[in-house]
Amino acid sequence: MLQWVGVTNSNVDDLKTINSIVLPIQYSSTHPMYKHIVSSGPQFSYLVYHPLEGVIAGMGCRLEPAKEPLYVDKIYHRQTARIYIITLAVLSMYRQQKIGTQLLQRLIETCNIINANNSVEYIIQDIYLHVQCSNHPAISFYQKLGFQIEKNIPQYYKKFSTAEEQNAHILVLPMKLTSE
Numbered sequence: 001m002l003q004w005v006g007v008t009n010s011n012v013d014d015l016k017t018i019n020s021i022v023l024p025i026q027y028s029s030t031h032p033m034y035k036h037i038v039s040s041g042p043q044f045s046y047l048v049y050h051p052l053e054g055v056i057a058g059m060g061c062r063l064e065p066a067k068e069p070l071y072v073d074k075i076y077h078r079q080t081a082r083i084y085i086i087t088l089a090v091l092s093m094y095r096q097q098k099i100g101t102q103l104l105q106r107l108i109e110t111c112n113i114i115n116a117n118n119s120v121e122y123i124i125q126d127i128y129l130h131v132q133c134s135n136h137p138a139i140s141f142y143q144k145l146g147f148q149i150e151k152n153i154p155q156y157y158k159k160f161s162t163a164e165e166q167n168a169h170i171l172v173l174p175m176k177l178t179s180e
């Protein structure tokens with residue numbers, strides 16, 4: 001049976017391991033994003049452990065203020081925030097078994113619970129991410145979960161050789177703003 005655990009200081013090394021195995025972009029283990037992931041809280045980033053194989057999947061997210069808020073809460077004065085998915089990785093032999101879907105569903109459920117609770121000081125406007133235009137499986141995956149392409153950014157990933165690999169889509173999933 002798989003175990004699902006929030007990312008904290010004590011297990012963030014497992015997220016670094018899974019990212020280094022799976023992702024086409026190599027991040028150093030001292031990359032500041034890992035600090036952002038841990039400080040955003042274990043409710044937004046998760047690891048999946050197999051009882052025999054250890055870590056098999058992980059998702060790292062950052063909670064950030066919305067620079068151009070689409071929504072202002074005039075009743076409860078909650079700040080408008082966004083969730084940025086920095087990394088999402090499932091080991092190849094465990095793909096297409098809905099592990100990625102369950103990781104995202106956990107995140108969406110967390111955002112819905114936060115948005116419905118007016119005592120939380122922020123409300124989450126949307127979840128968003130960058131993806132290489134060449135990463136067709138990931139684009140299909142996110143679109144199946146309701147994400148839409150918001151814009152294209154040419155040459156976002158400069159280290160790659162072809163235009164499709166260099167260019168990025170920004171994919172966005174708007175959240176239900178239940179205190180509206």
Ligand SMILES: CC(C)(COP(=O)(O)OP(=O)(O)OC[C@H]1O[C@@H](n2cnc3c(N)ncnc32)[C@H](O)[C@@H]1OP(=O)(O)O)[C@@H](O)C(=O)NCCC(=O)NCCS
Pocket residue numbers: 022023088089090091094095096097098099100101102129130131132135136137138140141142144
């Ligand atoms: C993208 C990724 C996280 C998907 O995880 P996963 O656990 O395999 O995805 P799921 O099993 O939940 O797939 C859900 C749906 O996504 C789509 N999908 C997933 N993998 C796909 C593929 N290789 N080709 C086309 N569609 C795919 C399908 O619609 C699928 O539904 P279906 O199984 O009913 O057809 C995984 O492929 C991965 O880790 N890729 C490498 C790293 C990466 O690209 N990360 C994203 C960077 S932004």
